[in-house]
Amino acid sequence: MQFPQIRMQSQMALIGINTTQGQQTIEQPKAQLSIQQPKADVQIDRRPPKLDIDQSQAWSDMGLYGPIEAAERNAQEGKQAWLQSLAKESQEGDQLMKIENGGNAIASIGKNNAYEPMKEFNVGWIPSHFAVKTSYEPGEINIRVQRNEPIINAQTQSPIINYQRGDIEIYLRQQNELQIDVEI
Template sequence: MQLPQIQMQSTPAILGIEKSNARLHIQQSHAQMELQQPKATMEMKRLPPKLNIDQTQAWADMNLKSILRRNEEAAAEGNQAWMQYLAKTAQEGSELMKIENGGGAIAAQAKRNGQLPKHEFGLGFIPSPFSVKINYQPGDVQINVQPQKVISSITPQKPVINYQQGSVNYHLKQQNSLQIDFVT
């Protein structure tokens, strides 16, 4: 006995896809920038150095003195000589007052006054060491700088954007089908 049979034959549906890519173009211009740098303000205060050289004593050691100094020294020497003379005369007067005690006061005074004065000699340097006085005061510089801030002006530019939209298209490339046959 033969049984009837069903035969089926199918073909699938095939889809076709067509696409076009999207396009994006961006153009960015440079920003407009303006910069200004003002000069810094600077203030300087200067105290000059001072150098004082006093060579008055060196000139005096070489006997090159001003007339005022010569007069002062002569007055001082005269005063000292007068005081020494007064002291010597007072001492000799006191010795002569006590002549009755003996001791040969007149002979001793004659002997002292009859001798030449002794002069002392020594090694000396003209001018004497350290006779030139030097005084130095260093100077000073004070600097005050105040920097100025940068003045900037920036104008940004907007980007130019071109966009083309992409697309996707679907279509049926092959139709699906189903064939059914009865075979006995």
């Protein structure tokens, strides 16, 4: 005897998934920055040095005088020469006045006036030691500097963030099925 047979055939349901990726972009704008550096304040106080050179003694030692001193010296020397000449002429007059005493006064006076006296020669333009006097007063410099801080202005920028959501789609790709057959 034959028994009826049941045949079952099944098919599983299948699902499908479609995904769309999410997208994210981030941009960071640069910060706005401004920097200013004010100049430093500088003050300089200065007293210049002073150098005094007095060479009047050296010029005087070399026979070079200023106009006032030269006039005074020439006047003094002229007066002295006039007095010496006056004394000499007075002495010669006295000798001539006493000519009767003998002694040949005219020949003696002529002999004295015939020859000029020997002149002395010496180097006269060398000044004496320490004839040039100097004095020096050093100068002074005072520098004051006041530095100024930089002025910095920074403005930050927030990041720009764009986000696009992803998506998931779930669907039935294959329908489930059950088939039952009876065979005799």
